[in-house]
Amino acid sequence: MGKTVAEKIFDAHVVDNPYQDVFVLSLDRVFCHEITTPIAINDLVARGKDRVFDASKIKAVIDHVTPAKDTKTAIQGKILRDWSRKHGIEFFDVGRNGVCHAIFPEKGFVRPGFTVIMGDSHTCTHGAFGAFAAGVGTTDLEVGILKGVCAFKKPETIKINVTGTLKEGVYAKDVILAIIAKLGVNGATNKVIEFAGPVVESFSMESRLTLSNMAVEAGATSGICYPDMTTVEYLWPFIKDDFSDKEAALEEYSKWLPDDDADYADVIELDVSELEPLVTYGYKPDQVKTVREMEGTPVDQVYIGSCTNGRIEDLRIAASILKGKKIADTVRGIVSPASPGAYALALKEGLLEVFMEAGFSVTNPTCGACLGMSNGVLAPGEVAASTTNRNFNGRMGKGGMVHLMSPATAAATAIEGKICNSPLFKG
Ligand SMILES: CC(C)[C@H](C(=O)O)[C@@H](O)C(=O)O
Numbered sequence: 001m002g003k004t005v006a007e008k009i010f011d012a013h014v015v016d017n018p019y020q021d022v023f024v025l026s027l028d029r030v031f032c033h034e035i036t037t038p039i040a041i042n043d044l045v046a047r048g049k050d051r052v053f054d055a056s057k058i059k060a061v062i063d064h065v066t067p068a069k070d071t072k073t074a075i076q077g078k079i080l081r082d083w084s085r086k087h088g089i090e091f092f093d094v095g096r097n098g099v100c101h102a103i104f105p106e107k108g109f110v111r112p113g114f115t116v117i118m119g120d121s122h123t124c125t126h127g128a129f130g131a132f133a134a135g136v137g138t139t140d141l142e143v144g145i146l147k148g149v150c151a152f153k154k155p156e157t158i159k160i161n162v163t164g165t166l167k168e169g170v171y172a173k174d175v176i177l178a179i180i181a182k183l184g185v186n187g188a189t190n191k192v193i194e195f196a197g198p199v200v201e202s203f204s205m206e207s208r209l210t211l212s213n214m215a216v217e218a219g220a221t222s223g224i225c226y227p228d229m230t231t232v233e234y235l236w237p238f239i240k241d242d243f244s245d246k247e248a249a250l251e252e253y254s255k256w257l258p259d260d261d262a263d264y265a266d267v268i269e270l271d272v273s274e275l276e277p278l279v280t281y282g283y284k285p286d287q288v289k290t291v292r293e294m295e296g297t298p299v300d301q302v303y304i305g306s307c308t309n310g311r312i313e314d315l316r317i318a319a320s321i322l323k324g325k326k327i328a329d330t331v332r333g334i335v336s337p338a339s340p341g342a343y344a345l346a347l348k349e350g351l352l353e354v355f356m357e358a359g360f361s362v363t364n365p366t367c368g369a370c371l372g373m374s375n376g377v378l379a380p381g382e383v384a385a386s387t388t389n390r391n392f393n394g395r396m397g398k399g400g401m402v403h404l405m406s407p408a409t410a411a412a413t414a415i416e417g418k419i420c421n422s423p424l425f426k427g
Pocket residue numbers: 035036064119120121122135371
């Protein structure tokens with residue numbers, strides 16, 4: 001029987017098989033942010049185990065609330081900062097920081113075939129490189145930091161073949177919303193999703209990161225895209241000394257493709273040729289309608305950012321719609337480029353100017369408004385159009401409502417003050 005991508009990665013990393021389908025895997029990366037890692041650090045210190053398995057494989061960033069907004073968040077940042085310095089862990093502090101799942105890919109920290117953990121549910125994002133990347137709780141994070149291993153049940157895999165041709169103005173965000181609507185919020189629980197097919201092959205790394213990012217919203221442990229020349233091109237600045245040429249890198253990474261006769265829990269065919277821009281309407285990410293159905297819904301705030309859609313590709317699309325336009329005066333527009341790289345490029349390309357002239361506030365790279373912690377918290381009863389990944393009740397502020405959508409739809413919605421299709425989508 002052939003193997004799925006996750007099965008191949010498990011086989012290559014297994015250090016123990018304590019019982020049945022539980023496997024202890026060696027870790028290639030342990031990522032840390034200031035919300036969940038300080039709890040693990042404090043506990044490790046209290047237990048006299050303030051050690052790390054391999055400082056070069058651990059990376060840390062302050063991203064959720066940055067710069068600190070109060071004493072509590074300042075302390076969280078300080079714990080992570082002091083610990084990183086003490087152990088020689090590469091650390092991204094104010095001025096060089098951004099959303100973990102945007103900055104770590106940008107730095108080339110993830111490679112095909114890697115195992116990655118982090119105390120964050122959207123760690124699945126890094127599966128876009130053909131890695132097994134999973135969010136974990138405090139105990140697993142502590143063990144990972146200390147010993148460089150993590151125990152997982154060998155997951156089954158759902159393969160989704162995305163076929164057809166996307167219409168102009170329809171993006172990876174619409175595809176993943178369609179997938180979540182189809183699977184339901186628990187449809188892939190304890191499973192891995194492989195995103196396959198010509199549409200995914202045609203996607204940039206940014207678009208693949210958007211797909212993998214929301215795998216967890218269907219319950220998936222990880223969302224994996226297959227490594228190909230797009231992956232190699234993206235990683236090339238970081239791997240060029242390891243390979244004679246790009247073809248050699250591609251050949252090496254191809255060992256992380258699934259076998260033709262791999263055994264899947266389910267194989268889903270999704271033809272996206274007729275797909276329209278989508279938007280969520282309720283408090284669960286599988287509550288999805290077409291933008292057309294939701295057209296005219298007034299919004300108070302439009303947020304463009306996050307680990308889902310705060311990358312340079314997203315900023316370019318939104319800016320192309322906002323150029324020369326003004327957002328409605330009933331709307332507060334907030335854009336948070338997700339990483340320093342995206343911010344710097346957006347500045348250089350004049351995109352930040354486009355956003356500002358349209359009436360947006362441009363913030364530093366941070367999670368901020370995405371989870372209602374800073375930089376754009378909603379008041380009760382307010383409605384946001386947002387390029388983020390979660391629309392849970394109160395997610396962006398107690399009593400607030402969030403409609404998830406693509407950056408193109410968000411930009412168009414900001415101009416109208418009401419949910420609407422972008423001019424790029426011709427129907
Ligand atoms: C704060 C963190 C633990 C949380 C997560 O795990 O996802 C956050 O990033 C989120 O998106 O809600």
